[in-house]
Amino acid sequence: MAKHIHFKEVTSTNDVAFDFAQKGAEHLTCITADVQTKGRGRRGRVWSTVPSKSIAASFVIKGEQSNLLPFITSLATLETIQNFVPEAVIKWPNDILIHGKKASGILIEKHGHGGSCFYIIGIGINVLKFDKNFFDETIEATALEFYSQKEISIKSVLTSLQSSLQEWLKMPDVEVLNSYR
Secondary structure, three states: OOOEEEHHHEEOHHHHHHHHHHHOOOOOOOEEEEOOOOEEEEHEEEEOOOOOOOEEEEEEEEEOOOOOOOHHHHHHHHHHHOOOOOOOEOOOOOEEEEEEOOOOOOEEEEEEEEOOOOEEEEEEEEOOOOHHOOOOOOOOOOOOHHOOOOOOHHHHHHHHHHHHHHHHOOOOOHHHHHHHH
């Protein structure tokens, strides 16, 4: 398993992962935090994490990667969540929903060119039950614990996510495409 570095609070796990990548962090280094003060999603949206109830994780991905990285990441995240809530589905390209409510979001950022290229994959997962008033009423969010029939913890979900992402990154493109379909 690659290196895992945890912080109590950061601006954004993607920003911290970027800094570590610039300093030579190894492939699949995972940065997590209990709280993000400036978490972000796609198209400049804000990504809020429920303190100590959500996973805010960013992974450093080094080397030439497939154009299928968004699919690989979504499938790995879905597989992780389905270990706890089998009815979870992907809302392509970057959300995981449970009964129509958002349980997870993904942000992939590419940095550099050619051989010096690397990616930062940010994954947020609402794991434990939270006060529904935490989010703006326009956001229909949920957590795995509301639906899971299994014992669930942030650690168990994160461990599953790390393992799943590592395995999906090794898969041949044809297998990824077949799983996507």
